[in-house]
Structures are given as C-alpha cells and as structure tokens.
Amino acid sequence: MAAAGAGADALPSCPNTALYVRLPNWVGDVCMSLPSLEALLDTGLPVIACARPWARDLLAAYPLAGFIPMTGGWRADRAAVRNVRRQAPTGRRPLGLLLPDSLSSALVFRFAGIPCAGYRDDGRSLILRWPCAKPAGPLHAVQSWYHLTRHALAQWRLAEPAPQPADELCWRAAVAHEDEASRALSQAGLASGGFVLIAPTATGLHKGRVKVWPGFDSLTRSLQARGLTVAMAPPEAERQAARETAPTALLLPPLGLGAFATLTRRAALVICNDSGVSHLGAAAQARQITLFGVTDPTRTGPWSNRAVRMGRMGAWPAAAEVLSAALEILDTSPAA
Structure with missing residues (x-):
C-alpha cells in the first residue's frame, strides 16, 4: 500500500533508484542541510549531490555517488544534470529532492527528467511531483530542510530518519582537510588549542544592513593584551576587508572550505x-561565539550546543560583553 498522501507515484525502495539532491547555494546553508544529506545517504541508495562547485571540497569525505557542479544558470545546470543521467546505468530511476525554494532549481530537475519533491513556493507547485507544504510554525533552517527530506522519503517509501534532527551538526572531515589545516598551523607556529580564531568579515548585506560586528579590532587588541594569539584565515576576496577590520590579528593563508x-x-x-x-x-x-545584530538567531543561528549567541536582530552586543564571554569560555574550556 502506498504511503499516506503518496499517490500512484510512490514506489518501494529498490536498487535501481538513485537520489538527486539539489543543495542550497550558500556555505552556511549547505552546512545546515547536512542532516538532510545524511538521511538520504542512510537509505543505502546512490546519492548524487547537485551544488555549487565549492561544495565538492566541503563534502569530500561523504560517500556520494556523484557530484554535479551548479552554476546558477538553469539551462547550463539542466544540461549538466541531464548529461550525468545519460551516463547512469540503464533502468535506474531518478528521484529528486530540491532544498532551495527557487523556480529555477525545479526547472533544472524537471527538464532533466527527474521527478522531484520540494516545498510549494515561487509558483512551482505544478512542476513538483511531490510538493510539500511549509510547516505553519517558524522553524530553524536545519529543521525546515529536515522536515522536507522526511516528507520526500515518506513519499518514496524509503526509510525515514528520526522525527527531529540531532541537536548538533556532525560534519565529516577528510584526511586532506586535516593535513591542510595542520600545515597552516605549523607554518604559522601555532598549536591546536593555542589560538583564538576570528572571522571579522561577512559578504553582502541583510536588508540593506552590514552584517559585520563593529568591535573586532577592540576585541582583538584586548585579547592580545592578555597574551592570547588571535588569528584569522579569510578567503582571498575578503583578506583586505579582514585586515582593515582587525589589523593586528595574525593573518593565515586562505584555506579550502574543508580545511x-x-x-x-x-x-x-x-x-x-x-x-x-x-x-x-x-x-x-567548534567552540564559538556568534555575533548577531541584523539577523535572527532563531532562524539562522549555529545549530550547535557549543555555540554562544550574543546580540539580537537590531542590537549588536557591546565589545566588553563579548570580551567577558570569550574569557570565560577560554578559562573553562580545555584545549583542543
């Protein structure tokens, strides 16, 4: 019997099925979608990730059956997905899961011949084979994508994960990631647990407002005055902005996302x-302090029990408050 609400398109698990998942377009969003990716992998079926090119490195340790880089142009992305499908074993049925809400992502899978599940949004309900209504209550992004993933697995009559995601993310690091991080620390003369890492940049605006906390310079100097090493490793495109925001911090070379x-x-x-x-x-x-001033911690805050959230939408925390919280964590947390 088909699962409730599944209709005639529901199908039993079979070895000739492959799961295609369109991951979100931002680094943080891909991290928050990891519980959904793990749920797909736990089915034991081949999983092909469709994501921005940089996500390949971040997901290097995951046992994916394939990775298709997405450019954001729906025609080029459709061609890339279709090409991979043509090379798949004959008779393998594709099923698609769309985590982004965009119309373009739905068009890519539809015209590549992949029936897909996704949230009803952006006028795309008629394109989706298994549309899912968004939950009525506000959810964190991790919960929202996980809810959608459970919906898709139920419609496909595949093993569903636990009703709620774990309360922490658990990213898989590759050996190459560990090695690259070790080399960077060695070259800088740093030891694990012997430095504070700051990230004093944030790209783009949120509703026209800068997303960068204004106290990084003051905080860095206060920590250094107490004998602590403060380091940063921004990507190449953000190095100048990082220098201007925290000029006395130790600048490490840019690293890959996994490293x-x-x-x-x-x-x-x-x-x-x-x-x-x-x-x-x-x-x-990681142990961290995340600073809020223009975004909502309940929607996009770090999904972690090791994170301290300071500030709120419309009100950055004071530098003295952040310094006090940082010193308390450093005094009570063992070295890594």
Missing part, C-alpha cells in the same frame, strides 16, 4: 559574525 572547517575545531575559540563561518564552526563542532 577551514577543520581549523575552527582546532581553535580554542571561534568568534564570528552570523555568516558561513558560524555554520562551518557548528558543523565541525
């Missing part, structure tokens, strides 16, 4: 804006 996530776990403490770094740290289970 940077590993670096957050090696730090005694990570202090960052509500940005991709916050979610990379949460995924790597």
Whole structure:
C-alpha cells in the first residue's frame, strides 16, 4: 500500500533508484542541510549531490555517488544534470529532492527528467511531483530542510530518519582537510588549542544592513593584551576587508572550505559574525561565539550546543560583553 498522501507515484525502495539532491547555494546553508544529506545517504541508495562547485571540497569525505557542479544558470545546470543521467546505468530511476525554494532549481530537475519533491513556493507547485507544504510554525533552517527530506522519503517509501534532527551538526572531515589545516598551523607556529580564531568579515548585506560586528579590532587588541594569539584565515576576496577590520590579528593563508572547517575545531575559540563561518564552526563542532545584530538567531543561528549567541536582530552586543564571554569560555574550556 502506498504511503499516506503518496499517490500512484510512490514506489518501494529498490536498487535501481538513485537520489538527486539539489543543495542550497550558500556555505552556511549547505552546512545546515547536512542532516538532510545524511538521511538520504542512510537509505543505502546512490546519492548524487547537485551544488555549487565549492561544495565538492566541503563534502569530500561523504560517500556520494556523484557530484554535479551548479552554476546558477538553469539551462547550463539542466544540461549538466541531464548529461550525468545519460551516463547512469540503464533502468535506474531518478528521484529528486530540491532544498532551495527557487523556480529555477525545479526547472533544472524537471527538464532533466527527474521527478522531484520540494516545498510549494515561487509558483512551482505544478512542476513538483511531490510538493510539500511549509510547516505553519517558524522553524530553524536545519529543521525546515529536515522536515522536507522526511516528507520526500515518506513519499518514496524509503526509510525515514528520526522525527527531529540531532541537536548538533556532525560534519565529516577528510584526511586532506586535516593535513591542510595542520600545515597552516605549523607554518604559522601555532598549536591546536593555542589560538583564538576570528572571522571579522561577512559578504553582502541583510536588508540593506552590514552584517559585520563593529568591535573586532577592540576585541582583538584586548585579547592580545592578555597574551592570547588571535588569528584569522579569510578567503582571498575578503583578506583586505579582514585586515582593515582587525589589523593586528595574525593573518593565515586562505584555506579550502574543508580545511577551514577543520581549523575552527582546532581553535580554542571561534568568534564570528552570523555568516558561513558560524555554520562551518557548528558543523565541525567548534567552540564559538556568534555575533548577531541584523539577523535572527532563531532562524539562522549555529545549530550547535557549543555555540554562544550574543546580540539580537537590531542590537549588536557591546565589545566588553563579548570580551567577558570569550574569557570565560577560554578559562573553562580545555584545549583542543
């Protein structure tokens, strides 16, 4: 019997099924979708991730059956997905899960011949084979994508995960990530647990407002005055902004996403804006302070029990408050 609400399109699990998942477009969002990706992998079926090119490195340790880089142009992305489908074993049925809400992501899978599940949004309900209504109550992004994933697995009559995601992310690091982080620390003369990692940049605006906490310079100097090493490793495009925001911090070379996530776990403490770094740290289970001033902690805060959230939408925390919280964590947390 088909699962409730599944209709004639529901199908039993079979070895000739492959799962295609369109991951979100932002670093932090990919981190927050990891419980959903794990749920798909737990089915034992081949999982092909469709995501921005940088996500390949972040997901290097995951046993994916394939990775299709997405450019954001729906025609090019459709061609890329269709090409991979043509190379798949004959008779393998594709099923798609769309985590982004966009119409373009639905068009890519539809015209690549992949029936898909996704949230009803952006006028795309008629394109989706298994549309899902968004929950009535506000959910954190981790919970929202996990809810959608459980919906899809139920419609496909595949094994469903637990009703709620675990209360922490658990990203898988590759050996290459560990090695790259170790080299960066060695070259800088740093030891694991012997430095505070700051991330004093955040790209873009949120509703026209800058997402960067204004106290990084003051905080860095206060920590240094207490004999603490403060380091940062921004991507190449953000290095100048990082220098201007925290000019006395030790500047490490840019790292790949996986190596940077590993670096957050090696730090005694990570202090960052509500940005991709916050979610990379949460995924790597780093100790961190995430600073809020223009975004909502309940929706996009780090999904971690090791994170301290300071500030709120419309009110940045004071530098003295952040310094006090940082010193308390450093005094009570063992070295990594």
